[in-house]
Amino acid sequence: MSGRLSAQVGLSASRAMGVQAMEQGSKLHSIREVADAFGMAVSALRYYDELGVLPATERRGGVRYYDERSLAVLAYVQLLHDDAMLPLDRTQQVIDARTAGQRAARLRGGADALRENAERMLSAADMLDHLSQCPARDPLTCPVTGAELDRRVERAMANGMRRPSTRMSL
Amino acid sequence: MSGRLSAQVGLSASRAMGVQAMEQGSKLHSIREVADAFGMAVSALRYYDELGVLPATERRGGVRYYDERSLAVLAYVQLLHDDAMLPLDRTQQVIDARTAGQRAARLRGGADALRENAERMLSAADMLDHLSQCPARDPLTCPVTGAELDRRVERAMANGMRRPSTRMSL
Structure with a gap:
């Protein structure tokens, strides 16, 4: 020491x-x-x-x-x-x-990962710009934001889901 | 609950x-x-x-x-x-x-801060590209990396230092 x-x-x-x-x-x-x-x-x-x-x-x-x-x-x-x-x-x-x-x-691999992150941030910045001026009270019902969120959900469900989604059995 | x-x-x-x-x-x-x-x-x-x-x-x-x-x-x-x-x-x-x-x-302010961050990341990605192919063993002696680091040190010392830098008194 x-x-x-x-x-x-x-x-x-x-x-x-x-x-x-x-x-x-x-x-x-x-x-x-x-x-x-x-x-x-x-x-x-x-x-x-x-x-x-x-x-x-x-x-x-x-x-x-x-x-x-x-x-x-x-x-x-x-x-x-x-x-x-x-x-x-x-x-x-x-x-x-x-x-x-x-x-x-x-x-x-560091530079590529960094550019990917930066691109994601720039596209999020565009969404923030929209969200800041969008008149919709609920962003999920806005044609722009809602469509973007739907795309994200679809991508997640298509890529990520390991098992078919389960409907609750009663 | x-x-x-x-x-x-x-x-x-x-x-x-x-x-x-x-x-x-x-x-x-x-x-x-x-x-x-x-x-x-x-x-x-x-x-x-x-x-x-x-x-x-x-x-x-x-x-x-x-x-x-x-x-x-x-x-x-x-x-x-x-x-x-x-x-x-x-x-x-x-x-x-x-x-x-x-x-x-x-x-x-969120979108602007985000874009600033993304720009900093993109410029860091360019530096990583250089560092990955630069033949200098010590990056501080490389004309490209060294100059960038010098700029960063100068900016820090100019903006940040609240007091004049102290030379060690003996």
């Missing part, structure tokens, strides 16, 4: 790390600054640190600090996890890939 | 409800059939029933059954919650709206 280690080695070691970070010309940012900048909760950054998705560059007085490279990795995590909707474990696998080929293998 | 009620009134009442449903020409589908058809877990449908988002049409022998109208409402729930990404409580508010105006008010 890096927290325990730094408590053991005391301040001189973390000062040395701070010096090293500065000598490399890398600014350090506190976890609070990073969280505010990237629109995240501090607890989420702590969680990423514990998982190893985004390790803090160093700790000082119990506070995590991040260098410039870490900010770029965080942007990478947000791209993969928040925007591309990869689960966190898969995000980590992509980040940890050792070769370009391994990374490609771990991303396989 | 409808479960307790049907236990009290016994089978004859639920038979009568079954008859009524059939007289209206509405087939009844068991919760398992509906879950399979709509690609959901049975537990999710139970949850929707308990929340009141999608009440079961009736219960018989502890099993929930759904009529044709319920399937259309479920398609409506999936449109709003799964595709349009409205939280479940907001989904329920939209479904429970008593007038077209109330529904419109409860949907306000």
Whole structure:
């Protein structure tokens, strides 16, 4: 545990790390600054640190600090996890890939799934536009919304039903 | 509680409800059939029933059954919650709206937020395409990916940082 280690080695070691970070010309940012900048909760950054998705560059007085490279990795995590909707474990696998080929293998299918989702969302946005201006009190009776919902029910019943639908026997 | 009620009134009442449903020409589908058809877990449908988002049409022998109208409402729930990404409580508010105006008010801003999300996903999909064929071992050093991540970091630091970034004092 890096927290325990730094408590053991005391301040001189973390000062040395701070010096090293500065000598490399890398600014350090506190976890609070990073969280505010990237629109995240501090607890989420702590969680990423514990998982190893985004390790803090160093700790000082119990506070995590991040260098410039870490900010770029965080942007990478947000791209993969928040925007591309990869689960966190898969995000980590992509980040940890050792070769370009391994990374490609771990991303396989991701872009297509994402585009499918986006298309579904765009078509739902059109339906929301209609629902916002449709005068029907009950959307199920509206020719536009009702027809869309009927299509969805038919598709579900055609694709999904494993058994013929059961009429209640009396 | 409808479960307790049907236990009290016994089978004859639920038979009568079954008859009524059939007289209206509405087939009844068991919760398992509906879950399979709509690609959901049975537990999710139970949850929707308990929340009141999608009440079961009736219960018989502890099993929930759904009529044709319920399937259309479920398609409506999936449109709003799964595709349009409205939280479940907001989904329920939209479904429970008593007038077209109330529904419109409860949907306000939803379509725009959805389109923004979809655009972000589509642009992430393009990045995944690049990442899948980029020969760079470290994406942060790739001119394309690295530049995109730099832009994201700069945007975060410009918009988000409440305080000037702190250089570690020694």
